[in-house]
Amino acid sequence: MSISPVRLNHAVLVVADLDRSVRFYTEVFNMELSSREPQLNAAFLRLPRSGNHHDLGLMGLAGATPPPARSVGLYHLGWQLDTIEELVELREILINAGAFTGESSHGATKSVYGSDPDGHGFEVMWMLPREAWGKYENAAVVEELDLRGEVAAWSGRRTAGEIVHESAVAPESTSRTA
Structure with a gap:
């Protein structure tokens, strides 16, 4: 017998400088x-529209260094956006933050990539409407991303499912800094 979780609830990353990482995730991902938690040298962060207690935990470990390239470990975290326009906006934010590392189309998803100050990789993606997956239903391709064309095709189309809207977030939960 096995149990299937509903979704990944949160991830926890070890970081070399907790304050720097908190600043990065609050500024880049809002x-x-x-x-x-000072006794743990930890911080727990929430995406404003997730409705989750925390989506990302950061554990500060002074002197920590990234693992060597091509070693076993986390490849990247994947964050989903609701509209293709949000992907365009986040791409610019990543570029301006010096955190952009690439972009691609995976057929059913359109993605931009970046890394945080400790080198943790992440993907930020927008997913096509389920009925449009077509030949990508069971494929995970890596193709060039035509973001302008995707915006022309999918502008205004929301696909992230039910999310908590900013107006539903309690006022006391809007603290952005330590």
Whole structure:
């Protein structure tokens, strides 16, 4: 017998400089600080529209260094956006933050990539409407991303499912800094 979880609830990353990482995720992803735990040298962050207690945990470890390239470990975290326009906007934010590392189309998803100050990779993606997956239903291709064409085709189309809207977030949960 096995149990199938509903989704990944959160991820926890080890970081070399907790304050730097909190600043990065609050500025680039607009995450909110849900909890700071000094005795653990940890911070827990929430995406404003997730409705989750925390989506990302950061554990500070002074002197920590990234693992060597091509070693076993986390490849990247994947964050989903609701509209293709949000992907365009986040691409620019990543470029301006010096965190952009690439982009691609995976057929059913359109993605931009980046890395945080400790080198943790992440993908930020927008997913086609389920009925448009077509030949990508069971394929994971890597193709060139035509973001302008995707915006022309899918502008205004929301696909992230039910999300918590900013107006539903409690006022006391909007703290962004330590």
